[in-house]
Amino acid sequence: MLRLFAIAFLLVPFYLAAQVTSSIDSTKIKIGQQITFKVEVEADTTDLVVFPEGQTFSPLEMIESYKVDTTKNNAKYQLIKRYGLTQFDSGSYTIPKQKIIIGSKTFFTDSLRVEVSNIEVDTTKQGLYDIKPFIKVEKSSSNRWLIILGILLAVLLVAFLLYWFIWRKKPLSEDAKIALLPPYDRAKLALKKLDESTYLQNAELKDYYSELTFIIRKYLDEKVYDKALESTTDELISRLNLLKDANQIELSTEDIRNLETILKRADLVKFAKSAPDIELAKLDRNTIDIEIDHVKEALPEPTEEEKLLNQQYKEEQAHKKKRRKVLLTVFISVFLIIATVIGFGIKYGFAYVKDTLIGHESKELLEGNWVRSEYGIPPISISTPKVLKRLDTPVPEELNDRVKITAFGYGSVLDFFSVIVSTTTVAEAGEDNPIDLKQAPEGAIRQLEAKGIKDITVKREQFITPNAAEGLKTYGTARFPILNSENFVDGHYAIIHFVAEGEKIMQQIMITWTDDDVYAEETVERILNSIELKKAEE
Structure with a gap:
């Protein structure tokens, strides 16, 4: 009995592993060609199965996630999930292990090797042409035109009602x-x-x-x-x-x-x-x-003077009637405007209504057309209100051979709102001498102090992106100097650090904003929730 129990115990892992299998339809493809990654799962009908989503196949890019095929076999479900993958650079790549959750258990697929080769071009049969010039792309429209259309329709409706009930020459009874x-x-x-x-x-x-x-x-x-x-x-x-x-x-x-x-x-x-x-x-x-x-x-005939007085009387009466219409129109228009402002103020807040009518830079950033892009290598994918522009990041001459920094940003830490994404590569770092993630915030804080920012409070917590990349979040309050002034303004900052690729690359996202910016908190939260890291190609 003891021997049978030992054999059964050894077979349990094989039984569990048999529930998840993975395969690809080809191990060799051309650049840009699609391969199909298939995952087969066998599970009880009561188990919840969670397949990987998002760009979890890096360095390969997922271009399509197909629907799950389900077949029932007695008390079991046979689930097949397919993904369309590709790569646009030649080389040898490994599809990383994918996490599958079945009920309360976690399983991992096998890692698979894929060879991506260049497409040979026969220049003797195929002519070569100049690179085509840039084509200007129109900026995508937002829903602002719907708001403008709604306001225009409301104004036209009010104008029609005023004309119909006040200015229209009504048929006489x-x-x-x-x-x-x-x-x-x-x-x-x-x-x-x-x-x-x-x-x-x-x-x-x-x-x-x-x-x-x-x-x-x-x-x-x-x-x-x-x-x-x-x-x-x-x-x-x-x-x-x-x-x-x-x-x-x-x-x-x-x-x-x-x-x-x-x-x-x-x-x-x-x-x-x-x-x-x-x-x-x-x-x-x-x-x-x-x-x-x-x-x-x-009756005597009216004199010319009487006729003139009568004409003047008629003109005065017509002028009084027109003035009453103008005053009534102005009163109704002002009343409707005030009532509309009060109504929207009660629903959305009077500050929001004021900022909508007068304009507010942060509100326009929050409600504008956001841009999702990738910055640095390995890439940081992030959504921002504006495209981040490349920044000059000078490095001391003695460190030129050892440290490389690329940075992209909107605004600066001395502006009322800023987003800066930077990637630092340290040549001497590596698996034997990794970058210490816990020490990274200290350098960022020193950079803030060097800009004249003071009274910095520091808090730290773990930060996990939607695609499960782990980093360190440093945040707190500070007092930011106002440009060309000796005064300071209260504000906040948030710095996210990641260490990637053999522990020799440090990625940083820094966001700063002022205390009195009522729209900044929502903007920052949206930015932080959008951060995703992509693994560098092997």
Whole structure:
């Protein structure tokens, strides 16, 4: 039994290893040619299987990750995952071991060797041509045009509503059209509508005489005596006689007597419940019609001065109406702008709204078109708001043969925001004399102090990139000098260090920003989360 148990114990690793196998369809390819890396996994139906993702095949480049093929065999799943790999430089390369997680266990594939050879060019059959010139590439557009389009549509909508409800010349209603007629025409039209009424058919004499006397009183109020509507019959007749005697109106005594008779009969109908004959009511209507004509004829023609004053009055009224429209439009526009600013301020914060309207450099960096690129050898892949430009990094002459530094950056440590990526190669370092990652931050801190930065606090922690590269993060606060000034501004810094390729290359990412920059924290976090390291070619 003990011997059987020992044999079973020795077979367990082989059983587990048999769950993961890997292979490639070719070990020799031309530059740029694709090979397929295949991983086969056998697992229980309840196990979670995690395949490698991202550029984990360096120095080969993954150009495509295919979907997992799954087949079921009793209580097991047979999973096949394929990757398309290539390389654009000739040489001999090794595909590193790939980590596969099955349930709670971790497995590694075998490392595989691939030979990449140059493509032979027969220059006797294939002509050689000059290198083509650079082609200008248009900058990719952001979603800012959508914001501008939305604002434009909102402005057009408000403008249309203001035009429709305030500035549009609205069609006149029937009553409005009548109100624009001269008093004489309105009086004649009112008599015509009175004829079309059913007052006399229904023997509603009180309403009939009320309407009839209102027509003549309204006409007199507008053309003769401006208190005709509110005066009693005696007061009105007395005023007409005075105007006649003063030669201000050429009405005959008979005309005034006819008006007096009809007005007093109407008073009896309205207040004493008198009921005259229907034909008499019709006769009174015709008399009023005639008297309206007589009053018009009796009125003196307006003088040129009166006509001018009337024109000026109309122009003043039109100017007042236009001014009311302008004031109302301005008030509504200002109200909508203030309401919009307050609404966005409540939702996003008033500082954000202010920076959006006025502009803020860090906000524009954060919301602009970011660039992902690789810097140095071995390459550091990083996303930044702007492309990092190569920086001059002088090295003392005595160290020229031993130290090489390449650096790329945006801004400097004395600016309000900066990103600097550098790669330092030390010739004397190596596996026997490796660069000490823990000592690297001390040199970076000394560089900050040499720039005049003071009161530097230092904290350290492990830093792991999304593709599992391990480094050291040094961060803290400091006081940065303001250029051309003796003053300082409070700020932060973060420095990431990695050691690569035989422990003789040190890679560094340094980011600095000020305390009062409300957008910098999000920008820095986005930059740090984007850092990935790629292994150098063997």
